[in-house]
Amino acid sequence: MDLTPFLFVGVTAVAILCEYIDASIGMGYGTTLTPLLLIVGFLPLQVVPAVLFGQLAGGLIGGFFHHKLGNIALDFSQDEAIKKRLRGLGYLPKSRDSKVVFILAVCGIVGALIAVFFAINISTIALKTYIGVMVLGIGITILIRKGRESKLSWRGLTAIGLLSSFNKGVSGGGYGPLVTGGQIISGREVKSSVGSTTLAEALVCIVAFVGYLLINADIYWTLAAATGIGSVIAAPFAALTVRKVNLSKLKFVIGIATSMLGALTLAKTFIF
Secondary structure: OOOOHHHHHHHHHHHHHHHHHHHHHOOOHHHHHHHHHHHHOOOHHHHHHHHHHHHHHHHHHHHHHHHHOOOOOOOOOEOHHHHHHHOOOOOOEOOHHHHHHHHHHHHHHHHHHHHHHHHHHOOHHHHHHHHHHHHHHHHHHHHHOOOOOOOOOHHHHHHHHHHHHHHHHHHOOOOHHHHHHHHHHOOOOHHHHHHHHHHHHHHHHHHHHHHHHHHOOOOOHHHHHHHHHHHHHHHHHHHHHHHHOOHHHHHHHHHHHHHHHHHHHHHHHHOO
């Protein structure tokens, strides 16, 4: 399908909206933009790389502005205590937010690779049911525990990173709701959860996009440019929104959005 100047502007505008939502609550970019582009008439192999490119561009810029505005504190210099303990054989960044992003990114790559070997052996209905129930459950849990605080669980964070990237690898979705919601349940502060998810998902998208480049170099770059421009424009405003919004309200919105995505996944599986 040809991307006319009018359609280019339209795709850019939709990408702005999708990235703004995604970088504000940590979910919704691919879930919204991918089906819209398919409905317009673009082919899946045109859409998926373009969405990945838009998300990696918006995620990197969004992560930068989340850091600059204080939603997350990034410091990827080597943690000296870890360096001495591992005797130079391992790496962990210094700040807590950087550790979270690093763990999510590494788990994202591992989980996505594992998913490749399982994708063909899982029925579509079973997979969508499993993701829908899990996302709905996380959303409800966030709402129930909205006023509670808990200590960060690194084991829980690692499990969330592996599980969410596995979901994305076998189905193309289920990453943002699980990572953002799962971090909140694991004890992460709401703004930090959104900022970390935005950057971590961008790093995972880089790996996926490079994979498309290696397998199929025929990327629809005009479409990718439209999604990329829209995402980059929206990212700073989304980070600013997270900076200014009330924490309790943001947590409530994330809980509602996660629950709705889970319920919609189940509805599409068994009703539509």
